[in-house]
Amino acid sequence: MSAPATEQPQSRQSRQQTRQRAITEAVMAEGAIRIEQLADRFHISVMTVHRDLDELEGRGLLRKDRGVATAMSTALVESSDVYRSSRQLPEKEALARAALELIEPGQAIILDDSTTTLHLVPLLHTKTPLTVITNTLTIMEELKGTRGITLLSVGGQFYNWCSAFMGRMAVEAFASLRADVLVMSTSAITDDIAFHQTLETVDVKRAMFESASTRILLADHTKFDKRALHAMLPLSEFDAVVVDADTDRSHIERLRKRGVKVVVAKKAPREVRS
Secondary structure (H helix, E strand, O other): OOOOOOHHHHHHHHHHHHHHHHHHHHHHHHOEEEHHHHHHHHOOOHHHHHHHHHHHHHOOOOEEEOOEEEOOOOOOOOOOHHHHOOOOHHHHHHHHHHHHOOOOOOOEEEEOOOHHHHOOHHHHHHHOOEEEEEOEHHHHHHHOOOOOEEEEEOOOEEEOOOOEEEOHHHHHHHHOOOEEEEEEEOOEEEOOEEEEOOHHHHHHHHHHHHHEEEEEEEEOHHHHHOOOOEEEEEHHHOOEEEEOOOOOHHHHHHHHHOOOOEEEOOOOOOOOOO
């Protein structure tokens, strides 16, 4: 007996989803791959690759530009949170541990949508009770039901590439709040100013900044080598700038001379295997 006609489209959709996951993993692993190379690798037509990339771009996972599929950020476009979450993991973990030391039980803290800040989330249970305010869906999912944490979510227009709510609603919501601490990161640092690729992100992060008494910036050493379009805030405005141990000493010394409190996060001790 032949299979029902409704099963064939489902099977085709399943194959497409599997292929798109494989394409996403391949591009994220390498950062950028030419479209023709993807077609050869997965034994599909260039047109099919374009269709897959159009869908993946619409979901904020990848983008295509001049015949190249890329997951990396540029001065105009930030990479997806899925890609960023797999980069500089030891540095982000070190920054999160250093930031934890600047948080006290009983405080209300704001967390932004950065993948660096996300590494702080699993550590927060050691500082309870806390009130956590965020516009980031990923953080909400991580913290929901956590004992000792009161979770306040901020809504707005949802942006899939960063798993966060932004826009006017988010800005107005943060403007109506007063928190003890803000922990945030940035896409790039140029001329000792934090930059980002999108105005929507800049607007929301500035609103977060104005709502908190103490502002902490987390920045791994790669941020000093990147470029972004929109100026967000001078580093001198933050109460503490936490950098990792691989940050060039010239950056640290220059910032300290300008009166910036720079905290250098300690590297995690290596595990000794028996």
